[in-house]
Amino acid sequence: MAQQARAVVTRAAIISGAAAVFQQRGYGSTSLADVCAEAGVTKGALYFHFDSKEALARAIIESQHELSSAIGRDLVASNMRGLNAMIVMTLEIADQLHNNPVVSAGVRLTIEAANFASPVDAPYLDWMKAAEVFLRRGQVEGDITETVEVCSAAHFLISGFTGVQVVSDVLTRREDIQQRLVEMWHMLLPGLVPTDRLADLLTLPERIRASRQAALGQH
Incomplete structure (x- = not known):
């Protein structure tokens, strides 16, 4: 033992x-x-x-994937509104990227996986599946326009998130990642939510970020 x-x-x-x-x-x-x-x-x-070095890199990616996937699984299982859950998922994964070296390294290795013998696509595919669940939930709840094509929107959202976190890493070592994600959502929401709900939902990303920061500050 x-x-x-x-x-x-x-x-x-x-x-x-x-x-x-x-x-x-x-x-x-x-x-x-x-x-x-x-x-x-x-x-x-x-x-x-x-x-091998690749086996070690894949182990880090697997560890990162489990840590990040747990966020999506918990949110899918929750009663949180779909749009809220989707925003929370991006902000919580961003926290991991900023504060957890294994998550940060795993994401970098996933991006660099062209060097591997076989591709690494599970993290992106799982994030997209979670985003699809949240988008469909949001459509039922009236927060997402019924005409939004869920699969395409989920693919675009995860691609956008990936780009935002990469640029944030390059420019500020992800010090500004939360603010950049709020800005991303402000750009995306007009194409996702019904016009009559836009004024209220446009402030949702900042409200969620502020609420999370306040909660973290209490501990």
Whole structure:
């Protein structure tokens, strides 16, 4: 049992160290020696858990995907209105990107996955599926126009979110990502919500962001 516990700790240290290096240098410029140095483990220990750099990168992506997917699953299972849930999902994943090195590295590696032997598309597809659920829920609730084509809108929303977070990372290390997402929603909502509800719903992203910040500030 003690040996198994040490293995779990070592694997976690490798994931954490690799995430820090991959996030800083990218997949192509990172060596396993860099990872060992950052994680404080030997190459033998690293190879015991991961037989290649790609296997290690995929493990980080899987960890990131599980952390981010949990947000979508919880919101899908909740009673939150569809439009609200969709906005909350983007803001909460943005928090992860800004504050969790594994999530940040996993997203960067997903973008750089052209270097891998096979593509990595599950994170994007799962986010799109969650967005489809929220859009359909919003249509039933009257917050999303009935003429909105759900699959196309979900694809565009996740593509837009991806672009916003990448540019925010490049320009400010994601310090401004929440504000940029509020701006993104202000641009998108006129094409999604009924005209007679636009005035009220246009302020929804900022209200949700302010409410979340206030809640976080209480803890």
